Amino acid sequence: MKILMVCLGNICRSPLAEEVMRSKIEKYGLNAEVDSCGLGGWHVGEPPDDRAQRTALKHGLNISHQKCRKITLNDFDDFDVIYAMDNEIFRNLSQIAIPARKPQEKIKLFMNELYPNENRPVPDPYSGGMSQFEEVWKMIDAGCEGIAKRM
Ligand code: 4NP
DSSP states (O other), X not given: OEEEEEESSSSSHHHHHXXXXXXXXXXXXXXXXXXXXXXXXXXXXXXXXXXXXXXHHHTTOOOXXXXXXXOOTTHHHHOSEEEESSXXXXXXXXXXXXXXXXXXXXXXXXXXXXXXXXXXXXXXXTTSOHHHHHHHHHHHHHHHHHHHXXX
């Protein structure tokens, strides 16, 4: 099972989701791989945002090795499930997949594995402070736990 976590910049939410999911894969011994990317190319090649790095470290995960990349059409073939962090990301992923005839049923709203009938986007913390990153961490940790338990 190949899992792709997608946010806007690939420096805040999806790098956290990538590493948290990797830790759950290890914790539960799952046969899965995980990667992350962004819709935008503003930070390509950069490590995650310093606030995301500090939040991860606080919870025992190091994300400093990650490098920002932008989504490609091949990602829709290479991954089995593509998790969008919020509704705008979900819509944008569909808008990329549909005209390119890529399988849009692979695209899911991240928090829907934990709360199937609710709309709970992971909010963009980029213009927020450390408390926003902590909130995002909590959602992502719970969301990844939900994904792992369904696997
Ligand atoms: P992310 O946050 O989507 O969680 O990585 C953002 C990071 C960068 C930007 C926007 C959101 N940006 O506009 O550069």
